[in-house]
Each structure stands twice: as C-alpha cells, then as structure tokens.
Amino acid sequence: MKIKPMKLNHSKQWYEDRIALEGDAEIGAGTPPGVRAKTPAKSKVTPVDTRIAFGTFVALWRRNRGWDVAALAEAAALDPQGILEIERDPHYEPEPDVVRKLAGVFGLSPKPLLELAGLIKPGTPQLREAAVRFAARSESVAALNDREREAFEAFVSAISKKV
Amino acid sequence: MTESRIYLQRAKTNKLVEASLLDEVTDRHLAMWEGSWCPAMEAYCEGRTAGNQPEDHHWDWKWKADEWRPLLGYHSFAIVCEKDLQGLMLVSDFKSARLRVQFGKPVVYVEFVATAPWNRPELRKPPRFRGVGTVMVAAAVELSWELGYRGRIGLHSLEAAERFYRDHCGMTKLGKDRGHQGLPYYEMTEKQAERFRQ
Numbered sequence: 001m002k003i004k005p006m007k008l009n010h011s012k013q014w015y016e017d018r019i020a021l022e023g024d025a026e027i028g029a030g031t032p033p034g035v036r037a038k039t040p041a042k043s044k045v046t047p048v049d050t051r052i053a054f055g056t057f058v059a060l061w062r063r064n065r066g067w068d069v070a071a072l073a074e075a076a077a078l079d080p081q082g083i084l085e086i087e088r089d090p091h092y093e094p095e096p097d098v099v100r101k102l103a104g105v106f107g108l109s110p111k112p113l114l115e116l117a118g119l120i121k122p123g124t125p126q127l128r129e130a131a132v133r134f135a136a137r138s139e140s141v142a143a144l145n146d147r148e149r150e151a152f153e154a155f156v157s158a159i160s161k162k163v
Numbered sequence: 164m165t166e167s168r169i170y171l172q173r174a175k176t177n178k179l180v181e182a183s184l185l186d187e188v189t190d191r192h193l194a195m196w197e198g199s200w201c202p203a204m205e206a207y208c209e210g211r212t213a214g215n216q217p218e219d220h221h222w223d224w225k226w227k228a229d230e231w232r233p234l235l236g237y238h239s240f241a242i243v244c245e246k247d248l249q250g251l252m253l254v255s256d257f258k259s260a261r262l263r264v265q266f267g268k269p270v271v272y273v274e275f276v277a278t279a280p281w282n283r284p285e286l287r288k289p290p291r292f293r294g295v296g297t298v299m300v301a302a303a304v305e306l307s308w309e310l311g312y313r314g315r316i317g318l319h320s321l322e323a324a325e326r327f328y329r330d331h332c333g334m335t336k337l338g339k340d341r342g343h344q345g346l347p348y349y350e351m352t353e354k355q356a357e358r359f360r361q
Contacts, residue, residue: 006186006238006306008167008298010360015170015179018301019294024174024284025327027296028219029318030253030275046342052259056267090261 047118051090053131054116059087060152061106076101086117093118112159130158164189171244171292182244184298186306188228188251192241195248196224203280217286218321219277224251227275237274240302242295250295252276254303256310258317261337262350265315270350271307273299273318296324300332304356314356319346333358 010018062072069087073080078101085092086102096119103110114120116131134155164187170179185192208216231237236257242250258272278295280286303316319340320328325347328334334349351359 006167006302006309007165008169008184008301008305010169010301012170012179015172015294015297018297019170019172019179021331022294022297022327024290024293025296025331026283026285026321026323027299027327028217028277028321028324029273029328030219030222030277030321046340048261048340048342049258052261052267056259088266 048090050116050131051092051118053134054113055087055090057113057116057131057134057152057155058083058102060148064149064152072102072105076105078102108156108159127158130155134158169242169298171242171249171294171298174289174291174293180244180292182242182249182292182298184302185241185243186238186302188224188239188241188253192243192248192251193225193228195243196251200248200279203286207280207286217280217283218323219275222275222277227253231274238271238306240299242298244292248279249282249292250276250278250299252299252302254306254316256306256312260315260317260350261348262335262352265350265352268315269310269312270315270317271303271310271312273303273316276318296327297331300328300359304351304359307356313353314360315351315353316356317348317350319343319348321346325349 058072062069065071067075069080069083072078073083076083076098078098082094082098086094086098094117096114099113099117099119100110103113106113111120112127115127134151164185167184167186169182169184171182172178173180204217204220208220228239231239231253236255238254238256240250240252240254241248253274253276255272255274256269258270260266260268260270276296276299279291281291282293282295284290300316304314307314307316316334318328325336328349329336332351333355334351335355337348337350339345340348
C-alpha cells in the first residue's frame with residue numbers, strides 16, 4: 001500500500017489547548033517493566049492477536065464460499081455457536097478437535113491453524129506475523145472486496161507453504 | 164522523511180516553542196539518544212532501587228531500531244526541539260482492534276513511546292518541555308487516517324501513564340492484558356479520534 005508522507009497540521013491553538021490537558025502526566029507505553037528491551041518487536045504477537053487472525057480467516061473462508069455459519073457448521077459437523085465464538089471472540093479457546101475438523105473442510109494441514117488458535121507452541125513466527133497482517137487488512141463486510149480476496153488468497157498460500 | 168512543525172510548551176514559562184516531528188527515527192536521533200538521553204536516565208537511576216526507577220529506564224532504542232528497520236509495517240517518529248531529542252515512538256500498522264464496536268478492524272498500534280528524561284516531572288522539576296505525549300498520540304492518529312484506519316489506535320499503557328490515555332486522550336480501557344505482563348490495554352475509536360483531532 002502506498003502511504004502518503006504523514007504531516008501534522010494542527011493549529012497553534014490546538015497545541016495550546018491539548019498540552020494544557022496533558023500537563024505533567026506521564027505518557028509511556030510499550031514494553032512492560034521487567035521485560036528486557038531486547039525482546040524483538042516481531043515476537044510480540046500474542047495469542048489474542050493470532051486468534052483474531054484465525055477467527056478472521058475462518059470468517060473469510062466461509063464468505064469466500066458464500067456460506068453462512070450454519071453451512072460451515074454442517075460441513076464440519078460442528079456447533080454453529082462454536083464457529084461464531086471463533087470468529088468473534090479472540091479470548092475463546094477452541095478445542096483442538098474443532099480446529100482439526102475446520103482444517104479438514106478447508107483442505108489445509110491442521111498444524112498452522114492450531115498454532116494460530118494458540119493450541120500448540122508457536123514455531124513459525126513469520127506465519128503468525130503474516131496472519132496478523134492478514135487480519136488487519138480484512139474488514140468485516142458482507143462480501144469479500146478485491147483487497148480482502150487478495151489478502152485471503154495470499155494467506156492461504158502462506159499457510160500451505162508451512163505445511 | 165517528512166518534517167512537521169509542531170509545538171511543545173516550555174514548562175518554566177508556559178509558552179509554546181516551535182519543534183519538529185520527524186516521521187522516521189534516523190541515526191542522528193539515535194546518536195542523540197545515546198549521547199544525552201541515556202546519560203540523563205542513568206544519572207537518575209543511579210542508587211535507586213528498581214521500584215523507584217522509571218518503568219522504561221532499560222529500553223534500548225538503538226537495539227530496537229535495528230529490529231524494526233528491516234521490517235515492513237513499522238513506523239518510527241522523533242521529536243526534536245532546540246537541537247535536542249525530546250521523544251521517540253515506534254508504531255506498527257498490522258494489529259487488529261479488540262473493542263467490540265471496531266473488533267477486527269486494523270489499528271495503528273503504539274509499540275513504544277517515551278519522552279526524554281528532562282521532560283519528566285519526576286526526574287526534573289520543572290520539566291523542560293510538556294506536550295510530547297500529545298504530539299505522539301496526534302502522530303499515531305494521523306498515520307491511522309493516512310492508512311485508512313480512520314484514526315483507530317491501540318496501546319498498552321505503562322501503569323503511571325494511564326491517566327493520560329484515559330482522561331486526556333479519551334481512550335477506552337479494555338482491562339489488563341495477561342499477554343502483556345498485565346499492562347492495561349487502551350484503544351481509541353474513530354469517534355474518539357475525531358474528538359482528539361478537534
């Protein structure tokens with residue numbers, strides 16, 4: 001994506017007003033205390049981040065087929081509620097068997113999906129990074145737009161390469 | 164690299180002074196960090212117990228720079244005023260929102276942000292400049308707009324900075340994140356970003 005150079009154009013008054021609100025407040029954000037700064041930024045993807053990617057992937061795969069949740073649930077012999085939880089709640093931890101059944105329907109190896117769902121130890125940081133990027137580029141709309149379709153196909157390709 | 168003219172407030176006089184926001188941390192900035200920021204931080208921490216040191220005293224920005232430079236999806240910012248480095252920030256553009264109203268949508272995520280030691284009231288009274296936090300949040304929001312994310316940003320606040328993000332920036336707290344050592348996670352929605360920019 002081509003990004004325009006970022007430039008701030010606020011008025012002097014805006015700074016006057018906003019800085020008055022900031023006052024002497026502390027402003028630090030980022031690495032928690034006690035964690036060495038030398039933790040690589042790229043390894044800071046958390047299980048919640050990858051579960052968001054996993055949920056987005058399941059939703060886009062389904063929509064790419066024109067399926068509703070019930071259709072996917074039927075194909076995978078799963079409870080529709082469980083699929084909804086996977087798609088919408090990153091704190092929901094699905095059963096490994098559920099992920100394996102979904103992988104079967106998707107025609108993919110279960111291993112990368114189990115990793116994204118936080119059910120096995122992370123072994124492929126590049127895949128996780130790609131997954132999170134993929135989720136971030138995918139909006140929840142009724143039909144896949146060109147950008148989503150492109151991201152979806154690239155991600156399927158990335159998963160397949162890791163099998 | 165793009166330079167924006169911004170303002171900070173000189174704490175001693177409460178007057179605004181012109182400063183620069185650069186949308187890329189360069190070797191020159193890292194040399195400034197090493198040459199003045201680090202010694203000031205070390206001097207403050209000397210003889211203090213771990214609990215009394217700033218939460219970010221161990222952050223190694225030079226090392227961080229080597230990590231993010233080869234990676235796509237990361238953007239760095241520096242604020243310079245009166246030839247000194249005043250603040251640093253690193254953000255990424257591939258994380259997803261967690262708030263229900265914007266769940267799954269992309270956010271600009273603030274990986275790290277810090278102000279120079281001489282701008283912290285707990286280290287120097289009065290501090291030299293105020294406003295670094297405001298400018299950095301404005302930069303993250305603006306980048307979010309440029310990327311088409313409509314101002315959505317997210318971050319894990321250090322404990323001492325919660326008041327700034329909650330009360331002054333109007334962000335929403337989602338609670339403590341066990342995946343980030345229990346640090347509180349905050350998000351700014353499109354509407355909150357609009358209010359912040361006004």
